[in-house]
Amino acid sequence: MRSYSLIAPAKINLYLQIVGDRPDGFHELIMVLQSIELADRVTVRSRSVDDIWVQCDHPAVPVDQTNLAYRAAELMMREFPEVYARFGGIEIDLHKRIPMGAGLAGGSSNAAAVLVGIDLMWNLGLTQSELQDLGAKLGSDVPFCISGGTALATGRGENLAALTSLDHLYVVLAKYRDLPVSTPWAYQTYRRNFGETYAKTSQEIEAKKARSRAILSAIAHHDYTQIGQQLHNDLEKVVLPEFAKVQQLRDQFARFNPIGTMMSGSGSTVFALSESRSQAEAIKNAMRANIPDPELELWVTKLSQRGVHLATH
Numbered sequence: 001m002r003s004y005s006l007i008a009p010a011k012i013n014l015y016l017q018i019v020g021d022r023p024d025g026f027h028e029l030i031m032v033l034q035s036i037e038l039a040d041r042v043t044v045r046s047r048s049v050d051d052i053w054v055q056c057d058h059p060a061v062p063v064d065q066t067n068l069a070y071r072a073a074e075l076m077m078r079e080f081p082e083v084y085a086r087f088g089g090i091e092i093d094l095h096k097r098i099p100m101g102a103g104l105a106g107g108s109s110n111a112a113a114v115l116v117g118i119d120l121m122w123n124l125g126l127t128q129s130e131l132q133d134l135g136a137k138l139g140s141d142v143p144f145c146i147s148g149g150t151a152l153a154t155g156r157g158e159n160l161a162a163l164t165s166l167d168h169l170y171v172v173l174a175k176y177r178d179l180p181v182s183t184p185w186a187y188q189t190y191r192r193n194f195g196e197t198y199a200k201t202s203q204e205i206e207a208k209k210a211r212s213r214a215i216l217s218a219i220a221h222h223d224y225t226q227i228g229q230q231l232h233n234d235l236e237k238v239v240l241p242e243f244a245k246v247q248q249l250r251d252q253f254a255r256f257n258p259i260g261t262m263m264s265g266s267g268s269t270v271f272a273l274s275e276s277r278s279q280a281e282a283i284k285n286a287m288r289a290n291i292p293d294p295e296l297e298l299w300v301t302k303l304s305q306r307g308v309h310l311a312t313h
């Protein structure tokens with residue numbers, strides 16, 4: 001039986017700016033996406049019967065069509081019916097470490113790993129950009145999860161340009177268990193509250209784009225102080241007022257002098273950047289001491305240069 005195990009890293013948003021509406025109903029975005037070492041492990045295997053079978057070590061993860069990893073396998077079966085007929089069905093094992101509803105692209109990264117794994121298992125020989133085009137059909141963050149690293153993402157989030165790698169930095173993640181934020185809710189609420197500020201003319205679009213130059217320049221120079229100051233996420237404007245606990249994490253992190261702190265994606269994870277593992281651990285310990293709530297989960301991890309890749313053991 002053929003089987004491939006892949007590491008599916010999470011991402012954080014160093015920058016998320018909403019430019020305006022798109023004709024497809026999504027938002028036009030400018031984002032800086034960054035892979036981190038916190039990752040799930042995804043194993044794909046051929047199955048003798050002609051169907052998809054998903055299992056997961058986390059009971060809250062759905063194992064049906066609502067799981068993006070399932071839909072990634074369905075997509076490959078539809079795109080390559082003859083190969084599918086030759087190899088049979090697909091079994092997917094998800095070993096979850098990335099929290100859900102967290103703004104860390106856990107589901108998208110799992111789907112990315114399924115695409116990469118099936119490409120290997122079926123000897124398709126697809127290029128990274130072909131895999132990313134398939135990934136874009138599943139979700140806006142899937143193409144980034146395939147290539148990973150540090151990237152500027154525009155359009156829906158699927159147009160990617162690689163940036164200078166920032167993998168020397170450490171990151172502390174904080175999230176309350178059982179506090180997911182719905183991504184569609186966050187974007188819809190943003191449109192309702194700030195729709196009148198959306199760029200419509202090319203001049204307005206250029207003016208919005210200009211705002212992102214400072215962080216891109218800071219990244220190009222590896223200027224960590226500036227990167228910290230230029231962290232930005234428009235979705236904080238709707239999530240923080242609605243979720244007091246996310247606001248609390250944001251306020252607490254700021255007290256411990258990280259390089260910078262920001263909510264990731266649509267939340268509910270808040271992160272803090274640090275130049276050393278020891279400082280990151282100190283920030284994590286200070287957070288734990290200040291918020292003695294067993295529902296608070298904290299991680300120290302590192303920025304990473306890699307997207308989905310084969311597990312070595």
Ligand code: C5P
Binds near residue numbers: 141
């Ligand atoms: O593409 P994905 O399935 O991750 O998007 C989840 C939701 O986030 C979409 O249904 C949409 O409401 C919102 N979204 C958006 N504009 C984007 C990306 C996501 O409005 N560029």
